[in-house]
Amino acid sequence: MADKKPSTIFTMKLSSTSPTHARTDISVRDVETVVDEPEVRGGTNLGPSPTEFQLAALVSCTNVIGNRLAGKMGVDWHGLSIEVEADFDRRGVLIEKEIDTPFVAVRMAISVDSNATDEQIQQISDDLARYCPIEKTMTGSGTMITKTWTVNRG
Numbered sequence: 001m002a003d004k005k006p007s008t009i010f011t012m013k014l015s016s017t018s019p020t021h022a023r024t025d026i027s028v029r030d031v032e033t034v035v036d037e038p039e040v041r042g043g044t045n046l047g048p049s050p051t052e053f054q055l056a057a058l059v060s061c062t063n064v065i066g067n068r069l070a071g072k073m074g075v076d077w078h079g080l081s082i083e084v085e086a087d088f089d090r091r092g093v094l095i096e097k098e099i100d101t102p103f104v105a106v107r108m109a110i111s112v113d114s115n116a117t118d119e120q121i122q123q124i125s126d127d128l129a130r131y132c133p134i135e136k137t138m139t140g141s142g143t144m145i146t147k148t149w150t151v152n153r154g
Contacts, residue, residue, distance in 0.1 A: 023037075036048075055086055055103075058084070058145075061132040061134040062082060062128060062135070063080055065127075065132045070120075073120055075115055076113075076114055077113075077116070078112070079111075081112075082109065083109040089102050101142035106144070107145075108146065108148070109148050110147055110148065114151050128147075
């Protein structure tokens with residue numbers, strides 16, 4: 001009898017409570033975090049807003065998948081830092097109009113200490129678009145993501 005292949009579908013679970021209209025307390029695994037709006041929007045500023053968390057998820061996914069891709073290529077990869085700017089169409093969150101592409105454009109300035117060649121960096125960048133679920137979800141809605149790489153080879 002052949003070995004049973006493990007499922008590639010994984011069910012994620014989290015729970016939340018909402019102590020105010022602007023704050024959500026999230027529990028996942030054994031970790032707790034707060035999603036909150038800034039005071040100017042009626043929140044208590046205890047954590048990033050939901051849309052800021054989306055960008056944080058993109059940065060975090062870029063880190064995790066980028067490191068996996070670099071490891072698979074056998075290149076040295078450390079000291080990653082990412083700056084993000086995003087053009088966000090607020091009409092949806094203002095309940096003015098349904099928006100298919102809330103994040104119109106995202107610009108990522110990515111800096112890494114690596115011995116990767118320019119070709120390897122381009123491959124990692126291309127593969128991030130293929131394997132990072134957050135980037136894939138955002139580009140699938142029409143978001144234009146631009147990555148500018150600075151590689152410190154020292």
